[in-house]
Amino acid sequence: MSQTLTWNAGPVSMAFEYADGQPVVMRALEINGVSVQFPESTPIAEVMTTDTGHMISCNKLTHTVIGRELRYSSHQTNTTGYRSELKIVLEDEDRDLEVAVRYSVDERSPMVQTDVTVTNMGLEPVLLDSVTSWSSTFGIPANADEGTESGLEHWDLLEGRFDWLAEGRWSRKSLRELLPAIGQELTNVDPRQSHQVVSTGTWSTGTNVPLAILESKAMKLAWLFQIEHNGAWRWDVQDNTADGCVALSGPTNENHAWFKELHLGESFTTVPASFTIAHEFDGVIANVTDYRREVRSPHVDNVEPSVVFNDYMNTIYGDPTTEKELPLIEAAGKAGIEIFVIDCGWYDDTGNWWPSVGEWMPSKTRFPGEKGIVEVIDAIKDAGMIPGIWIEPEVIGVKSPMAQKLPDSAFFQRHGKRVVEQERYLLDLRDPAARRHLDSVIDRLVGEYGIGYFKFDYNVSPGAGTDYDADAPGAGLLGHNRAYSDWIDGLRERYPDVILENCSSGGMREDFAQTSRFQVQSTSDQQDFRLYPVIAAASPMMVLPEQAASWAYPQSDMGAEETAFNINTTFLGRFFLSGYLNRMNERQLAWVQEGVNAYKKHVQPVIGESKPFWPMGLPGWNDKVLALGLDAGDRALATVWSRDSEGGDVRLHLDRWTGRAGEVSAVYPVDGYAQWPVHWDAASGELVVTVPSDGGYVSRTFEVNFN
Template sequence: MYKVFQYSTKRLCYSSTGTWNSYEYLPMGYVSDTLTKEGWYFSIVHNGSWHWEIGDSRDQLYLQLSGPTEVENHWYRELLPGESFESVHAAIAMTTESFEDAVAQMMVWRRTMRRKNADNEKLPIIFNDFMNCLGGDPSEEKEYPLIDAAAEIGCEYFTIDAGWYARGSWWSRVGEWEPAKERWPNGIHKVLSYIREKGMIPGLWLEIEVMGIHCPIANQLPDDWFFMRHGKRVIDHGRYQLDFRNPAVREFADGVIRRLVEEYGAGYIKMDYNINAGIGTQRAADSAGDGLLSHNRAYLEWLDHIFIIYPDLIIENCGSGGMRINDALLTRHSIQSSSDQTEYTAYAAISAAAPAAVTPEQNAVWSYPLFDADLEQTAFNMVNAMTMRIHQSGHLARLAAENKVLIKEALDYYKGCRHLIGSSFPFWPLGMPAFDDKRFSLGFYNEECAHLALWRVEDEGDCVIIPLDGCKKKIREVRLVYPKDLPCSWEYRKKENCLAVSQPAKSARLFQIIYA
């Protein structure tokens, strides 16, 4: 019998081009066979352009993982005789069990491959003055009440976010990274010293890869400091992109870090990145995409160099929140901003889904109750962050006393259980959350116990039944651990191995699951 092969030329393709390489999709994914239950979780380990596709060839499917390509990402490099090229790397976790099993396998790989550091063991609580707080307009007068309030509730790091380096509007003027005298009449070092006096380590915001088009030194620098296309400097959102292939750029960046750490006393840097420099740079490259790839690799080498000089310095990876979540950067950085979402109920779904892509001990989640928040809103904010890394914010000095008590209750509990986070693995009893879901949950299990966060974004309704098979062990009891004094009723049903919970509308609760 003659067999006719049937196949198509259709591909399912996903790509990202530029320096914001997770602004639409993360450079990772999961494909599975619903019949055999075989699944592949993959990650393209790169901080620049990437491409992956799945398609059919004859009688089988294929999965292609790639860094930049010519067709999708404007990448081309010519190799001369004797030259070689190494592609970007990829990691793959295979499973015949479930997506959660693949996530756990990938999490083991991530914990093995990343830079060894104390931050992922200690998990200090970080206050940052930006979100729903000062919003990029800090000053000496505004910081002191916040510093006092952050120390009072138990924060361990205090970060001054954007704006410390300029008077008035600063977006297109960034690049010198010198304190603005108008904001710090007595010197920024005095404020950072006060943070240390209050028992916290100070931090500063930085965006080292860009220089504003109106920065006073930008026109004094040669073009080879910047991304170039068509003979002109690349501009995005009022900024130039610095080219880290240039040794002079790396030397300049070294000097900025040295000044922040050694002169000002910063022990934490929020490394932000708020532009997308597009397809790359044509200067000294076979293609714009090749210039970008070489810059990406040079930037990683610079990060490695900085961590050798300052091994205890914490540098947060941030790109307008989570626009640069990738395993190339996360093998270096100990902490990753998950989002700049400003609505706490919308943030919940992001927080609940994020451990599929980032280890919980690296995943920073904002908790930022507004100054007029009620108790449920405050508790909701805290549950968003309590199973991972807490980025505390909001106008703490203006919060009602009862709200500050509720925040301190969360931070105190967190300090008692955070040593377990770095050995925990996630599970999703109600399935992976979608952005518009009204009920969802996130659990973490380890050898000692498990924790389960439960969110109810919708109006009040029936109780929700949460299966607990994801805990992996026999359960003795379930406890509500936060918030302890707000309305909630629950019952652990041992026979069905599930938890039945009734809670108010727009509320979040955290449970501890005790093993038998």
């Protein structure tokens, strides 16, 4: 006879069903009043070992023998502060396995986090090949008519593609386009086909994205799911005949050279995953935005993000000197910048900064004065700005003194050799010597120089990982990934006021394991201001608006419109500026100053509580006109970019405010600029903007205040 377990935690309610001869399955889920039932279901944990494999021949993350044979043993609940947890303990008595599935909810946010712990309770070793962090069928609305089926034809999949300089490319496809109907019902066996998305190495968003959305407009239901991991991962969307299924995982043996051997009493815990539901795309985006804010590391900079200048992009390019920095610092201070960052090269005496990284001692040739780099840092402070500096903590250049000072155990290794990638060794932060080295570097830079902002970069990836002191390269890599996160947590505890930026060749690690620990997230290394708006507009899909550092790099050879176009690319995110401000004339510098002032007045006070929306839909890479909006309650901010378009009326959908009276004003640029005709159509819920027909790269940001 089946039994039901129901758990309520803030905005979340979950119901599970189990019986002596059946695995535990989820039967119902409600988040923020949106309810789903699961007539068809899948086990809540899927475990594959070398000597068990699948029930049917396939390479899915699901359909495992152990998943089918796990049985309910017990469950516990716990609440501490805002955090509630449910742990369901499963057993496979024949194999002496205990599997604990943990669900966790912050009662202030409508999202569920989950992971799975496998423990060997027997004398024989357990050889793990994969363990899911979460899996579920799609389900149907709880109020659906009897006989309603969740066929794949009802569902679209929204997924993202990233690459260096080309982050944030999202596309929507019908699941039936990805997983065609193949008549499997005639075989009485679920098909092998699934849509598998895999990321290897440590660039967790280097090619694919560990977050996706499933939406059925017919059923008014949407899922958002993500893998919260800064290393290798995989997610599947499957055709299970009667319903679709989604499964999330960290590294696996098949995809990532991962393997874990458990002896008596030993355990392995998967990387965390999280999921939410709503009626539509906008709803799940609002949910994940709330979740990101509530569970990220607390910091005074989170609510009103500081304005940043960085000397690298289209400016000094890794060749800093006292002579170059001092005029930039003076100009940045006059422009109203709050943080000034010295980027790469500051430690290099050779003229080739790339292979010399790792010791992090200031160059004496680049900063030749009596005070050395302190002269530059003091100038930043005297201009009223926080000094920031770039380091790439996880690598040691092959020409760095630290390459010989640190033991081999401090580095990634395979087959007894240090792993080398583009003239860099990679630190293995499982090793105490590696962590001590990095701690001493941070302590010195904060203690001796007063650094208040770090840009942490990461420009190489180690492939499968390290087999030193690990069952397999993927297991060594996972250990390092987790050790790196622990190291960041330690920095947060020692230096709670220091601001941390996560940069990995631009946006190559925009996973939630990283972004939950950093105040600033670089979105790209893109150097062409004409291409960047797509990346900037799409960035809130992965990070909070106030974290999203999209570069603006106006130059002295740019006119008014190109300058405004640049500034608007960073305007509805973390204001992130570069460019030779010191070479601008007074008029050009005034355009930049107007942007900084407008940001501080209109965006900075509200962005930390706003929600992103896309009034023209998510941008396409080649779109001529694109837009991004911020929902700030009774106020909406919207930026429109026109990339050499034919102009004409553009209708921005502000559906949430339909029927409300609103007053529209231009926010940036304003002074000396031609104003675009714009009006609010309350009846249709549209902001109608007339884009000029004379082409060029032009942009405007508007504000609508609703009564």
